[in-house]
Amino acid sequence: MVPSVPAPAVSNRIALVEDHPRLASLVERGLGAAGIAVDTFATLEAAWHGLLRLPYALAIVDRGLPDGDGLTLIRRLRAADNQLPCLMLTAKDALHDRVAGLDAGADDYLPKPFAIEELTARVRALMRRPAEFRELHLIYHGLQILPELSCMRHQQEQISLAPAELQLIILMVRAAGQVVRRTALEAAAWGVSDAVTPNALDVALHRLRKKLAAIDAPLALINVRNLGFSLLPSDAAA
Structure with missing residues (x-):
């Protein structure tokens, strides 16, 4: 087989x-x-x-x-x-x-x-080309991701992203509110070539939360216990 x-x-x-x-x-x-x-x-x-x-x-x-x-x-x-x-x-x-x-x-x-x-x-x-891929400039509830500029934008506010943060937010936005498992997030952010410490993902997600707040994005990164994380509109996550 x-x-x-x-x-x-x-x-x-x-x-x-x-x-x-x-x-x-x-x-x-x-x-x-x-x-x-x-x-x-x-x-x-x-x-x-x-x-x-x-x-x-x-x-x-x-x-x-x-x-x-x-x-x-x-x-x-x-x-x-x-x-x-x-x-x-x-x-x-x-x-x-x-x-x-x-x-x-x-x-x-x-x-x-x-x-x-x-x-x-x-x-x-x-x-x-594949159907599951969306446009390279991603927009989700007013949050725009610009991979070639390594940043995200909401209305007139823009903030830069570290490489791992960029890959995380791309995956979370494309998941469109669905739960993404830790292993998938770690794979997207660091692949197989980088050594990842046990709390690296939590640190990166903490920084992403702060950056989303800094540009007043109406989104919340939610920890779904024993499953993973999802990116939801703030009113739905409340």
């Missing part, structure tokens, strides 16, 4: 499968500036296990990796009936290479070298 892979989540965290440290760092910085968090994996096997652990929004996959061709990972995903959007990165730009990538199940194809602006645009386009 083929192991199941989590379906894509409504977060801004993506998986990058790239073994070149300099290129990986460039992509991480470029997408991070657009409010998109990145977990980097240097091998196909590490990426597969990472994709089993977290429901990423998208995967960027290099073809030339130490343990094989990135197309193998995409085929493996599709064999598991997982439709995670996949963007191929490769130095191969021949027509038959592009066709091979698309036939393997890739959703888009970007040859190296590339401009980070083009990569960001393609990532955003793929993240908009």
Whole structure:
């Protein structure tokens, strides 16, 4: 039986499968500036296990990796009936290479070298494609999230967000009042690459509550005992 892979989540965290440290760092910085968090994996096997652990929004996959061709990972995903959007990165730009990538199940194809602006645009386009993804500028009960500016806004008030706070509020807003479990929140905020202390989530949510109050947002972050957290209109949470 083929192991199941989590379906894509409504977060801004993506998986990058790239073994070149300099290129990986460039992509991480470029997408991070657009409010998109990145977990980097240097091998196909590490990426597969990472994709089993977290429901990423998208995967960027290099073809030339130490343990094989990135197309193998995409085929493996599709064999598991997982439709995670996949963007191929490769130095191969021949027509038959592009066709091979698309036939393997890739959703888009970007040859190296590339401009980070083009990569960001393609990532955003793929993240908009599935029905479960909403617009990149999120609005919920008057609260607007602007990922590329790492901030949130209510009426005329605006406040900046730390990277973890940004990923948390994006996930909470997209949940639209539904309860989000602690594990999902931690995964969205820190992924698999960062060590997280036991109270890191509580600290980040405490800071988010203070920032929501600072801009007079009519929303409350509610702790639903033994389940998780939800973001509700203040009058409904009272």
